[in-house]
Amino acid sequence: MFAKEIATGIPATARPRSVHSGAVQDVITQASSAASPHFPSPTAWEDQLLYFLLPDRFSNGEEDGFLDADGKPVSGTTQPFTKANKSNAVATPKQREEWEKSGAKFQGGTIKGIESKLGYLKRLGVTAVWVGPIFKQVPNDAGLYHGYAVQDFLNIDPHFGTPEDLRDLVQSAHALGIYVILDIILNHCGNVFEYKGGEKRWNGSRFDVQGFRDSDGSATLPFQPLSPDTKNLEQCAIWPAELQNPKTFSCEGAISNWDYPPEYIRGDFLSLKDIDLGPENPDGFVATEALQVLITVYKYWIAYADLDGYRIDTVKHMGDGPTRHLCTALHEYASTIGKENFLLVGEVTGGRAFETVEATGLDAALGVGNIQQKLWQLPKGNANPSEYFDLFKNATYLKKGTNAWMRDKLVTMIDDHDQVWRWGSVKGRFCSEGEGDRLALAALALNLTTLGIPCIYYGTEQLFDGQGDNDRYIRETMFGSTFGAFRSEGRHFFGESNSVFKEVGNICALRKKYAALRRGRQYLRQISHNGKDFDFPHILGGPMKSVVAWSRIFADQEIICAINTDTEKTTEAFVTVDSGLHYKSDVLKCIYQWPVDSQATVSEGGNEAEVVEVNGNAVWISIPPSGFAIMQLSSIRDRGRAPNRSKDAHPCSPTFHSDPTVGYVSI
Incomplete structure (x- = not known):
């Protein structure tokens, strides 16, 4: 692929620091004039089956006995899970405590690990893999395994690998006919600066800032573009360099009321610092410099890695104006390199998913909230079927008439990584309660054969049953480590003999054959x-x-x-x-x-x-x-x-x- 050819000249030790650098601009501009085409978009995204994974929790490539892309066994150090291994990490109260603590830290999954399991995904019926955030996180915080606290938008976090690893993953996936969608963040960055007097709560005012954080996490650096002689330069503040302008940030403190505008637009997402992307109203919208910089960043990654789509985090908190501007810019750029149907999926919590898609140009909304909740509850007999099916009736929400419009406007899934519809003290996968293990295939079949773009959250096909008072419990590892599924450690879950794994593949084969099912x-x-x-x-x-x-x-x-x-x-x-x-x-x-x-x-x-x-x-x-x-x-x-x-x-x-x-x- 052309993206690989033009990128190999960038030394690993000289990653770009500015969106205006030749290393970035050459990749962006040369891609659209390349003789070698990029991987084309699918005709219809509702024809695809997505698979969502968190890189830290999926695979490190060291599992023993899994099958490669050709179906041949691979030797490794981590043995496969058996029923005898269940709860082997929590035999005593002290072990349970250690197991729970480990779930809040990096576990060791890598991009290369993902690449090693493309055969597993292909046989499951997956045609597009949605990879959780992989950009460089704020340093010295083991709790940022999730990837949503970015410090350098132009680099990959070393926990996960390198930019070259990402490019190789995409190339290998394309060789198997699998698309790659990357999770991206624009609304906020990591905790890269400190307010004077400590963290603040939103009250509509702009607060003074103590300074950018240095490589040790202390706010010792001036709140301005960094000096080139700053110690451990690339570990400090935020990158690319253009984002070091104080105007990048709203600086209005953390959100308390998650449904009150403009608080949920301009406030910080907990400790993650809000980036000022521009006014919420799309009419007469003018992008801020920060939004323009981030758009350039994400054009660069499309061209560099030959990506097929983005899942955009926290769209509700961005506002319609910035989201529409972003969608227009990325769709137009992707079209210039032959990706006429580049997918942009927005995470839209709350009740505006349908309206947001129409107002902004998003291709689809992530079906969180009621859709996921009813899809989760219906197979267990805890929701009336009409409560789920009525959610797809456009006449109810948009007065569109027939419900065919919904077929490609929602990404639907049963399990996910944060279960926003369960804001209470308990999070749990589908199989954690209500005979979910017996009903898992029925639930997945419902997801695969009803409207929307279906998506499987990693581990659901292996009947993962994580449950607890924190998101970590629904983010178990597939590859063993110290925080494995079923309260285990040191055992992997890439066997392909269980009936749910096999039957999902069979149902996907029928989806491919019969257009009515898609x-x-x-x-x-x-x-x-x-x-x-x-x-x-x-x-x-x-x-x-x-x-x-x-x-x-x-x-x-x-x-x-x-x-x-x-x-x-x-x-x-x-x-x-x-x-x-x-x-x-x-x-x-x-x-x-x-x-x-x-x-x-x-x-x-x-x-x-x-x-x-x-x-x-x-x-x-x-x-x-x-x-x-x-x-x-x-x-x-x-x-x-x-x-x-x-x-x-x-x-x-x-x-x-x-x-x-x-x-x-x-x-």
């Missing part, structure tokens, strides 16, 4: 147990134990998906289908089923269901505990012709029948 309109379907009384499934006095079915319709194709929220019993029901696409005696075929009998396969073919004239048109389905199934039209039968129920027909589990009185075929 791009189709979406409808929650009414169900009935007697063929007369139809309604949407809902909670009645306790966790809902029911079939939940939905349609994806694309052009003239309808695909029916259904999960069973009951973990103990098979659940049966009539499911309504589209009367304009299906007629009496049409036949729907099961093209996917889970769980399956040990003698059955997950291949296409198997049981069929005949359409009957109830509630318009419907089919009768039966799904085993915690199960998931997909059906599509198989054939159009002659009117009045009886369905074929030959005992020699190949059965599959779950079973599908047009008549609930018919006995089920035993497998």
Whole structure:
């Protein structure tokens, strides 16, 4: 790739310090005139499956027995996890204390470690990896493993690797057809200066500053551009050099009221210092120098590493004006180097996700808040299905009419790294409570086959069950270290034999084959147990134990998906289908089923269901505990012709029948 060719001349010991340096400007300008093209954008991001990981917690590349990109075992020092290793790090109160403390510190994951697991991700069905922040953090703070306290926007934190490592990761990912999206920050930087008299709370005033922090973290340096002879220059204040202008910062103290404007726009994000990006209103917007500098920085990384998209942190706190300016600039630049669909996803907490996407030019919003909460609760029977599906109805929020618009405007996921919708004292992964381990595949299937751009948070496919009173507990390591998942240490989690890992791959293969599962309109379907009384499934006095079915319709194709929220019993029901696409005696075929009998396969073919004239048109389905199934039209039968129920027909589990009185075929 051209990005690699033009960047190899930058010595590791001479990283750029200014956005006006030749090392930065040459990469940016030469990229758009290069003969060698950059990796092109996908046609549609809703076709992709994203995978979000924190670099420090994912892999260090030293695991034993994992499979490389070619499926060959790799030798290493860290052995794979077994059930016997569960809680091996917390056998005594003192061990538990040490394990918990270690979770607040760097664990040792690297960019090269990520590169070593691209084969694992490919086999899972991942087509785009979203890498958490990797830029250089404020020095001498082991608690900044998360990457959101940037001190140098033009360099990679040495805990994670080097710029060359990033470039190599992207090149290897592209060779496997995997896109790379990088987490970026503009709203704030790390704690690079100190207020006079200590930390302040926002009150609408600009506070005086004691000085920039030196390499030891003390505020001994003048609050102005650094002198070239400053000791340990690159470890001090903030970089690139243009950001050392005091006007870079709002200097208005930490946010107390997270929903009060302009406090949440201009206040510091806890100890992270707010960068003044310009007025919130996009009308007549003029970018500050700081915003212009950061835009140049992120153009540089697109060109240098051949990136495919950015996830933009804390967009709510940036304001619509700076966000729109940023999106326009980055989209235009990416287009000049052949990335016509460069992805910009914004983390928009609160209730303005839909409005923010429209107002700013973001391609999508990260589906935090209600969407993640309902996606998390629905498979466990703790939310009415309509509460989740109604969130995608544009008419409710934007008066857009059909819900097809939503298919690529939200990134949806079950687990994530901070669970902002649970502001209380407990954070927990999906599998940490409510029989989540038994329902994990149903939840992932719901995510993969409903509207939005689906994303898996690292470890969910391995049924991680972290829970505690701090974000660290949902940021366990995949590669062992001292803060491993399941309260373990020294064991890795890159096995590919568990059913959830394998079935996600199978479902992704069907997503790739059937456009309706990726791009189709979406409808929650009414169900009935007697063929007369139809309604949407809902909670009645306790966790809902029911079939939940939905349609994806694309052009003239309808695909029916259904999960069973009951973990103990098979659940049966009539499911309504589209009367304009299906007629009496049409036949729907099961093209996917889970769980399956040990003698059955997950291949296409198997049981069929005949359409009957109830509630318009419907089919009768039966799904085993915690199960998931997909059906599509198989054939159009002659009117009045009886369905074929030959005992020699190949059965599959779950079973599908047009008549609930018919006995089920035993497998």
